[in-house]
Amino acid sequence: GENVEQHPSTLSVQEGDSAVIKCTYSDSASNYFPWYKQELGKRPQLIIDIRSNVGEKKDQRIAVTLNKTAKHFSLHITETQPEDSAVYFCAASIYNNNDMRFGAGTRLTVKP
Amino acid sequence: EPEVTQTPSHQVTQMGQEVILRCVPISNHLYFYWYRQILGQKVEFLVSFYNNEISEKSEIFDDQFSVERPDGSNFTLKIRSTKLEDSAMYFCASSPRQGGNEKLFFGSGTQLSVL
Numbered sequence: 001g002e003n004v005e006q007h008p009s010t011l012s013v014q015e016g017d018s019a020v021i022k023c024t025y026s027d028s029a030s031n032y033f034p035w036y037k038q039e040l041g042k043r044p045q046l047i048i049d050i051r052s053n054v055g056e057k058k059d060q061r062i063a064v065t066l067n068k069t070a071k072h073f074s075l076h077i078t079e080t081q082p083e084d085s086a087v088y089f090c091a092a093s094i095y096n097n098n099d100m101r102f103g104a105g106t107r108l109t110v111k112p
Numbered sequence: 113e114p115e116v117t118q119t120p121s122h123q124v125t126q127m128g129q130e131v132i133l134r135c136v137p138i139s140n141h142l143y144f145y146w147y148r149q150i151l152g153q154k155v156e157f158l159v160s161f162y163n164n165e166i167s168e169k170s171e172i173f174d175d176q177f178s179v180e181r182p183d184g185s186n187f188t189l190k191i192r193s194t195k196l197e198d199s200a201m202y203f204c205a206s207s208p209r210q211g212g213n214e215k216l217f218f219g220s221g222t223q224l225s226v227l
Contacts, residue, residue: 001170001171004154006154031213032213032214034215034216036216036218042220043116043203043218043219043220043221044155044203044216044218045218046215046216049215051213089154089155091155093213095210095213096210096213097168097210098143098145098160098162098167098168098210099157099160099168099170100145100157100216101157102147102154102155102156102157103154104153104154105154105155
């Protein structure tokens with residue numbers, strides 16, 4: 001089955017700097033790649049997703065890039081703020097398959 | 113925004129006991145899921161459920177686990193004889209359409225501790 005690897009496991013940045021989190025996946029049939037943010041004690045919530053027919057998607061300070069050939073995708077957060085501090089999970093799944101596989105998570109800390 | 117609700121938020125049980133974790137998915141959603149997260153590890157897929165039957169399950173979801181939609185609103189996960197390694201946060205999720213290409217809405221989780 002699909003295996004998703006995520007790096008780094010922890011990331012600390014200064015407020016205003018950029019943060020990049022990277023994921024790789026194993027199943028070339030995967031075509032949907034969401035990112036979830038989980039604040040301490042709260043539920044995971046979708047922040048951005050990308051499908052395999054595009055290489056990049058942007059939503060304000062958040063962007064995701066996808067390289068299908070290399071089977072990796074990345075989350076980019078620019079101008080980080082303390083409220084960006086959370087655990088971020090990447091995931092991958094195949095259309096028409098309900099088995100979504102998650103990465104191990106990255107704990108992002110943004111220092112004021 | 114509508115939310116998935118889970119009860120209880122914390123559950124403590126003795127090894128070998130049965131537990132039932134409860135979830136109320138968002139009312140117009142059709143697909144339901146259970147995930148678990150062992151402390152410090154990744155969120156792991158357990159099972160998906162559609163049209164009153166399991167649509168996919170992972171290798172974790174063995175005979176000790178079962179799911180049920182006993183009425184029009186609840187979705188439950190039962191662990192028949194709990195083991196120490198079942199201790200984890202269990203998340204329920206739902207989606208309006210098939211989850212393979214769709215946003216999942218997660219509940220706030222049930223922290224299960226097996227002693």
